Amino acid sequence: MHQQPATARxxxxxxxxxxxxxxxTAVSKVLRDxxxxxxxxxxxxxxxxxxxxxxxxxxARALRGRTWTLGVMLPDVRNPFFADILDxxxxxxxxxxxxxxMTSGCNDAxxxxxxxxxxxxxxxxGLILIAPVSPPAHLDRLARTVPTVVIGRHSHSxxxxxxNDDDFTGAGLMVAHxxxxxxxxxxxxxxxxxxxxxxxxxxxxxxxxxxxxAMHQHGLGEHIDIASTTYTxxxxxxGARILLDRKNPPTAIFAGADVVALxxxxxxxxxxxxxxxxxxxxGYDNITLAGFRAISLTSVDQAGHRxxxxxxxxxxxxITDHTRPAAQVKLSPTAVxxxxxxxxx
Amino acid sequence: MHQQPATARxxxxxxxxxxxxxxxTAVSKVLRDxxxxxxxxxxxxxxxxxxxxxxxxxxARALRGRTWTLGVMLPDVRNPFFADILDxxxxxxxxxxxxxxMTSGCNDAxxxxxxxxxxxxxxxxGLILIAPVSPPAHLDRLARTVPTVVIGRHSHSxxxxxxNDDDFTGAGLMVAHxxxxxxxxxxxxxxxxxxxxxxxxxxxxxxxxxxxxAMHQHGLGEHIDIASTTYTxxxxxxGARILLDRKNPPTAIFAGADVVALxxxxxxxxxxxxxxxxxxxxGYDNITLAGFRAISLTSVDQAGHRxxxxxxxxxxxxITDHTRPAAQVKLSPTAVxxxxxxxxx
DNA sequence: GTGAAAGCGCTAACAG
DNA sequence: CTGTTAGCGCTTTCAC
Numbered sequence: 263m264h265q266q267p268a269t270a271r272x273x274x275x276x277x278x279x280x281x282x283x284x285x286x287t288a289v290s291k292v293l294r295d296x297x298x299x300x301x302x303x304x305x306x307x308x309x310x311x312x313x314x315x316x317x318x319x320x321x322a323r324a325l326r327g328r329t330w331t332l333g334v335m336l337p338d339v340r341n342p343f344f345a346d347i348l349d350x351x352x353x354x355x356x357x358x359x360x361x362x363x364m365t366s367g368c369n370d371a372x373x374x375x376x377x378x379x380x381x382x383x384x385x386x387x388g389l390i391l392i393a394p395v396s397p398p399a400h401l402d403r404l405a406r407t408v409p410t411v412v413i414g415r416h417s418h419s420x421x422x423x424x425x426n427d428d429d430f431t432g433a434g435l436m437v438a439h440x441x442x443x444x445x446x447x448x449x450x451x452x453x454x455x456x457x458x459x460x461x462x463x464x465x466x467x468x469x470x471x472x473x474x475x476a477m478h479q480h481g482l483g484e485h486i487d488i489a490s491t492t493y494t495x496x497x498x499x500x501g502a503r504i505l506l507d508r509k510n511p512p513t514a515i516f517a518g519a520d521v522v523a524l525x526x527x528x529x530x531x532x533x534x535x536x537x538x539x540x541x542x543x544x545g546y547d548n549i550t551l552a553g554f555r556a557i558s559l560t561s562v563d564q565a566g567h568r569x570x571x572x573x574x575x576x577x578x579x580x581i582t583d584h585t586r587p588a589a590q591v592k593l594s595p596t597a598v599x600x601x602x603x604x605x606x607x
Numbered sequence: 608m609h610q611q612p613a614t615a616r617x618x619x620x621x622x623x624x625x626x627x628x629x630x631x632t633a634v635s636k637v638l639r640d641x642x643x644x645x646x647x648x649x650x651x652x653x654x655x656x657x658x659x660x661x662x663x664x665x666x667a668r669a670l671r672g673r674t675w676t677l678g679v680m681l682p683d684v685r686n687p688f689f690a691d692i693l694d695x696x697x698x699x700x701x702x703x704x705x706x707x708x709m710t711s712g713c714n715d716a717x718x719x720x721x722x723x724x725x726x727x728x729x730x731x732x733g734l735i736l737i738a739p740v741s742p743p744a745h746l747d748r749l750a751r752t753v754p755t756v757v758i759g760r761h762s763h764s765x766x767x768x769x770x771n772d773d774d775f776t777g778a779g780l781m782v783a784h785x786x787x788x789x790x791x792x793x794x795x796x797x798x799x800x801x802x803x804x805x806x807x808x809x810x811x812x813x814x815x816x817x818x819x820x821a822m823h824q825h826g827l828g829e830h831i832d833i834a835s836t837t838y839t840x841x842x843x844x845x846g847a848r849i850l851l852d853r854k855n856p857p858t859a860i861f862a863g864a865d866v867v868a869l870x871x872x873x874x875x876x877x878x879x880x881x882x883x884x885x886x887x888x889x890g891y892d893n894i895t896l897a898g899f900r901a902i903s904l905t906s907v908d909q910a911g912h913r914x915x916x917x918x919x920x921x922x923x924x925x926i927t928d929h930t931r932p933a934a935q936v937k938l939s940p941t942a943v944x945x946x947x948x949x950x951x952x
Numbered sequence: 953g954t955g956a957a958a959g960c961g962c963t964a965a966c967a968g
Numbered sequence: 969c970t971g972t973t974a975g976c977g978c979t980t981t982c983a984c
Contacts, residue, residue, distance in 0.1 A: 274977055275979095276977080285954070286956095287954075287979080290978065317727075321729065322669075322976070322978040322979090323977080325666055325667060325962090326980070342685060344684075348684060348711065349712075361729075362710065363710060364709055364710070364711070365706075365708060365709070366693065383664060384674070385665065524901065555874075557902075619962085620961065621961080629970080630972080632963080632970075635962065636970095641963095648970085664962070666962090667961035667976090671962055671976055672964090
């Protein structure tokens with residue numbers, strides 16, 4: 263903190279000790295519910311703390327023990343799915359002393375490294391990484407330094423826990439829904455991925471795999487049609503343009519993410535096509551927006567809230583016990599059918 | 608950070624000093640570009656830092672100087688307008704050593720206090736508060752402790768800077784647009800506010816005032832019609848229901864925020880009314896979503912990006928010079944006309 | 953059950 | 969220009 267012109271100096275543990283007539287050691291112990299404090303001492307210290315409005319300095323604590331600070335790395339505040347995850351994390355942490363801080367805007371390995379370093383520099387007690395793109399080796403090194411939980415990445419490191427939704431199954435659910443409506447030409451828009459390792463770990467790749475697999479299962483293998491763009495609104499727009507330009511355009515477009523589906527809707531609106539009359543559209547993530555009546559997007563729900571609370575639970579466990587073997591939690595998605603999908607013409 | 612089983616102990620300033628063959632003071636000085644370092648020493652230290660991969664501990668620094676950490680308090684990650692602000696803040700900070708951390712989910716004075724305390728406990732060098740609801744006295748006390756910039760609140764404290772968009776004028780712009788299209792029965796949905804002080808400081812109140820004022824100016828005083836709900840999607844939905852149930856329902860609804868307008872669109876869709884054929888709809892904030900073709904919402908643009916970068920600039924200035932008089936920056940909004948507004952039937 | 957004392961990694965006086 | 973020294977506020981042995 264910045265020193266003010268000799269205004270109120272911050273209350274320290276020494277002040278509390280003096281006020282309570284005990285040692286600083288005693289205060290420290292009471293504050294941390296440590297062993298070796300008498301009820302009498304506890305009450306005296308508590309009273310002094312309240313009276314003086316004492317708050318422990320996290321910075322000073324950091325030099326010896328923990329900071330009671332957790333960091334969440336968010337790729338993008340704009341993706342509403344991440345907000346659901348945050349809700350879940352926050353809810354689990356509400357009853358604890360931990361305080362959560364997040365960063366956003368990490369979209370490449372370099373800025374991810376910068377941010378995680380910054381979190382370590384600040385002695386955070388644990389990290390939750392949402393959909394990181396860094397190479398597995400980097401994540402591993404990181405997790406060796408600080409307890410870490412990774413969300414949205416199908417890794418199997420012994421050093422950190424992972425929480426994921428089963429993207430392969432989720433994509434299958436949506437293909438089943440569309441096929442059940444009678445669609446054959448069901449196209450998919452995927453997030454273009456070149457990195458070999460990430461191809462196996464990133465949800466986008468698994469969704470595309472799930473799509474392919476399900477298409478085959480429904481006897482629609484010949485109709486597999488994938489536009490490879492990005493998981494953004496623009497990516498959806500361009501993906502739709504590509505698909506609509508086919509000789510035989512699809513009757514249903516399954517976008518790998520809701521934001522992509524929104525871009526698809528933009529393109530269809532522009533092309534004067536009706537939804538779901540001319541083309542059915544489905545997304546993935548079930549962002550809050552998908553439920554808006556004006557949009558009413560059929561989507562796959564990932565239970566972001568549960569993902570978040572699970573991650574928080576695992577992180578606290580790992581902070582308490584470093585040696586616990588790493589867990590890989592996989593949650594089950596569900597299809598949410600709304601107004602943008604219907605039978606083909 | 609949590610100590611690992613005797614794995615790599617973190618590199619400290621002592622290690623660097625030994626490696627470079629100089630004192631820790633020297634290292635510290637070089638790192639902070641302080642006065643009194645020879646080129647030769649600088650290069651030796653820099654080399655040692657790189658070789659050892661040394662990173663200063665923010666926790667240790669905090670006990671003496673600054674932490675190079677700034678905090679942003681965000682009421683709600685889901686409001687996309689805040690993302691624009693964050694972009695602006697982040698951009699201004701990119702060239703600096705400062706690292707930004709944010710919290711979200713502060714929707715009442717109690718949780719705001721909890722979060723700001725947490726930031727102070729962690730020795731953050733400066734705070735940016737976005738649309739705080741705490742009483743002015745609390746903000747004042749806070750700003751006495753740590754350099755603070757408040758966004759989205761028309762206060763005039765000598766202790767902290769404020770950055771705002773001119774909400775009064777913005778509301779007037781939208782009324783002018785709708786009146787210019789030929790609308791008379793232009794209704795407004797406001798965020799219900801009871802607190803007397805906040806009535807004068809909060810943007811929502813100023814927007815409602817601006818609406819009233821502009822209606823009078825356009826000779827539409829008799830048509831002033833306000834539904835008082837909340838700045839949420841639900842608030843918009845219910846506000847629209849209220850307005851549509853009037854004997855003489857409005858031909859245009861000006862919502863105090865884009866999220867509210869989205870709820871209005873929901874209600875209109877449900878009621879089978881066309882937009883803008885039956886009813887024109889306008890929002891406020893120009894969130895990214897408003898630009899989506901599938902929505903195409905007419906709105907007031909607040910230049911969130913500029914708000915953010917201005918706030919960051921002011922905060923850094925204030926950290927450097929505590930005595931600089933507080934600034935109140937007011938930016939000018941613009942109307943963005945899209946597809947949800949048109950002439951009345 | 954309780955407290956004295958050492959020290960976490962860094963910065964700021966102050967000598968040299 | 970450079971290094972020695974004394975803390976910052978807390979936790980943690982380790983005596984008592």
